[in-house]
Amino acid sequence: MDFALSPEEAAFQEAVRKFGDKVLRPHERQIDSEGRIPDAVLQEMARLGLLSPLVPPEYGGLGASAVLTELAAEEIGRGDFSMATAVFYLLEAGWGWTLSQHGTDEAKREILPAVTAGKAFLGIATTEPGGGSDLGNMRTESRREGDGYVLRGEKAFLTGVEEAKRLGGGHLTLTHNRNGSGFNFLYVPTNSPGIASQKFENMGRMGISTGGLTYADVRLPLRYRVGEEGKGFQYAMEGFQVARTFVSAACVGAAERALETGIGWIKERQAFGQPLGKFEGIQFEMADLYTQIEAVKWQCRRAAWLIDQHVMKGDPSHRSEIDKVVASVKLTAPQVAFDTVRRVMMWFGAAGYTKDVGLELGFRGIMSYMVGAEGGLNIMRIILGRELLGKEFVPYK
Template sequence: MSDQYPLFALSEEHQEIRKAIREICDAKIAPAAAAVDEEARYPQEAHDALIETEFFAPHVPEAYGGVGADALATVLVIEEIARADVSASLIPAVNKLGSLPVQIGGSEELKKKYLGALAAGQGNFSYCLSEPDAGSDAANQKTRAVRDGDFWVLNGVKRWITNAGVSEYYTVLAVTDPSMRSKGISAFVVEKSDEGVSFGAPEKKLGIKGSPTREVYFDNVRIPADRIIGEEGKGFTYAMQTLDHTRITIAAQAVGVAQGALDYALGYIKERQQFGKPIAEFQGVEFMVADMGMKIEAARQLTYAAAGRSERGDKDLTFFGAAAKAFASDVAMQVTTDAVQLLGGYGFTRDYPVERMMRDAKITQIYEGTNQVQRIVMARQLLAGIQSTL
């Protein structure tokens, strides 16, 4: 019976990865999380600790100097960091988002140069897709790239770029043939130091205040022709393939922050007394934490299942990536809100971490495609008959 219906569990190796990253989070990341949020500053403590322990960009293959973590291991890393600080979890998450187009479509020379630099911790890697008029309508790009001999010249504006200004490297989507809409979009690697690259002021955000979000400006940015990623006109394809994989990392963030909020709330309700007994003994509170735990575990299992599909490249990855991201982020928003409720007035203050977790959780419903867009993606997959039957 057990051979026919195997039990699904983390391997010993994956369990060790979780243990290792949790120890780093407890020692180096969690203690700075409140200050990072309060000061709206980049979590340099986390950055340095992740480079030191090779969790900075764990997805980079061994062939390019990385540790070659599989999709599930990468999810575990991001989940555990988000449990301590969602802002810090964007370091490995966005490094994967920014560099994955290079890994998917880039030349061998491009992979060696930029994946190698990322693996060595020489700089973060950001993803420049969104524009003022190209949010959910991501194909509506205005940034242009024009060929000029052995160079490409880029002009345009990108908006909502995570870790902009901090990152050294940027995957930039730009129109190379305006007549072809999405098939006329190409992808390029741009470096922070390239002449003509500049940044807007950091956005003043509700949450993830430790991760700078800025506009990126390209003013006649002239880059070598070999910095194009893959084939001309394939950029949008690479971008969408990337999101199929990286939406799962957003699901991991959502699971992590939800778990962090539940962990804190459980400790609080066992200590907080009203009417002569801990509030954890009241049935209404018990029902709340039961629902919180149940939904987190459902989100976690869906996220891990999606990670497996990411690693294998299954045909239903698009559905599972969208489903994991939408479900887990909805759970994160509900669980963190409930955690604030369980702490009562204390939960509404910055003296306790659950209000930060609630603010941080909100973005998981928005970035890398709003949950409304995720539902469109899922529906189209279902209507096309693409869904797992296992």
């Protein structure tokens, strides 16, 4: 066992941290207030290989490992505290990888080079207005017709709807398979005829949009099906294992930044004749936060390592172990990050409540991962319940 980063991993991590410090931090307020990530920032991400790094080089990616991608997610979550850039990054990383693994050659050639160049957005569409947790009960359906599929239904709360309209691109979309059993997983370009969109006004991570799409007999070519007909659910679940790991890593980066900000403050801020950090009450809180962050950080890296050892190699063994580790980190990381931001805000007193200190950016952004993005906390608990008690005891519903 070796916990040290390889020289390649350490150099990549340093390069992404530099990008976070020099490019993301100076732009984060603008990203939040203008409601978009500037094109220049996306172009710089493309230049550094940060738009879907797992994708093989033949499609414009780095062919990076999940560990490398996880390290970058930490740094991007630390760099743009609003989480908007991290969300853009992790969705493309996770779902770009799924497309590169299971998409048709024509679709990969058409879509992935644009995604890795920052000229298209790629996201995920599973949630519907009727609910996002109980995916088995979704209504959206696809049926075979001629040499393609016809899609009908509605999805909601999708990240990147406006970005896909503006840049081009679309979402990997989970649909009922009308021709038989199971689900189809289809790439749906957002600008296709028959699609209408709606934008939701979120409370945070303003630099990336959330919207709804309705599909009125949208025609899609056969080449846009990801994997086999009727087996879409399994590709989506595999993709969630990967994307949830990167979500958690972004939360770790944000938590580390919040704690560092707090440590800087408590060494300086005077109360009752000494710096706040001299009071044990504050030191103990700091120690607890550090311990929680370190625990979830290393669990995240373990999740990425397990994904490299098995999922990336198409090896379905260890599925249960990976499900447990990923559900644990997606359950813990947003809570640890939120808790860290909340407590550090209180160390700042009134200043913590201002936009000058900037902790509210993280407070609003991280909350998206508490309420549900990439799966609600209780869904992670349900996965753990099923895996710990056994599928016979807690069967899939």
